[in-house]
Amino acid sequence: MKKPTPPPDAIFRPGPRGVGRYQRASVMVDFMGACGWGQPLLNLGYYRFYDIHSLITGFNSGQRRLAKFSIALLDLQSSDVVLDAGCGFGWTTSRIASQAARAIGLDIAEAHVRAARQTYPASERLEFILGDATRLWETLEARGFGEASLDKIHCLESAFHFGFPGREVFLKDAFRLLTPGGRLVLVDFMWRSAQPAEIEAADPAGIVRQTWQFESFESMERYRAMARDCGFAERRLLDWSEPVLQRCQRIGQGVLWCGQRPATRWALCAMRSAFRRLTPEDWILLAEVLRAHDEVRRRLRYIALVLEKPPGAGRR
Secondary structure (H helix, E strand, C coil), rough: CCCCCCCCCHHHHHCCCCCCHHHHHHHHHHHHHHHHCCCCCCCCCCCCCCHHHHHHCCHHHHHHHHHHHHHHCCCCCCCCEEECCCCCHHHHHHHHHHCCCEEEEEEEHHHHHHHHHHHHHCCEEEEEEEHHHHHHHHHHHHCCCCCCEEEEEEEEHHHCHHHHHHHHHHHHHHHEEEEEEEEEEEEEEEECCCCCCHHHHHCCHHHHHHHHHCCEEEEHHHHHHHHHCCCCCCEEEEEEEHHHHHHHHHHHHHHHHHHCHHHHHHHHHHHHHHHHHCCCCHHHHHHHHHHHHHHCCCCEEEEEEEEEEEEEECCC
């Protein structure tokens, strides 16, 4: 499944917009890009209650904080071989490589892998490969990896793109690739209810799905059950909904408020030039788009799962 993020130049200089859902998706990506998303990270970010400065400085500090918190859950050792699944432009993988023996960044988007390789040249400790995380075993086997060949696997805010069957395959393949005692850190959006079909009620116009190109989220109950069925032991479950989903939404609403008023819009554009791309009509449309995202957000959790392959476990 193709990820929704174009290369950096396409985020800020796209072609003419279409109409309907595509127009709404395009203006949202432009807005996020102007807020710093994609430069170089693609996650929502982890924000403290006093991070009001993000209205001005953008998402970057919160995004780096989220990546660092997620990496910390890996409990990296200097001898570890680590896969970063859905690595984007490579910032997180490079951080992992600084603490481990070897880090491999995997992404399905050629533009992401190309940019990562340009920014972080290959070395004995770091490489980026093009591949599909929903065919993880096949992708890595072709590159010489086998059973129990990875110590840690990291997947930050990528698995919601995989689809229902893809997430299950990813978990099974991850279990097979990990060494006994190895760890998978999976950070993802999860439904509060056990009814994944709720997306139809939450996003009836398809605005959120069109923007981020996904089918639906997994419920937390199903995620945990799939992990158990694969053989994983659940070590930790952290609910980051407040610092990630709620505070990111509040920051977005604050920027929207500024953008809808001429004086404060001028100030926004002066501080972050990418906002100049957005017209007054775009800001009106953004209000609708952010309302749609908030409806979905209210039904979601943002969860970090720490899963381990038990010592002595074999292939399932």
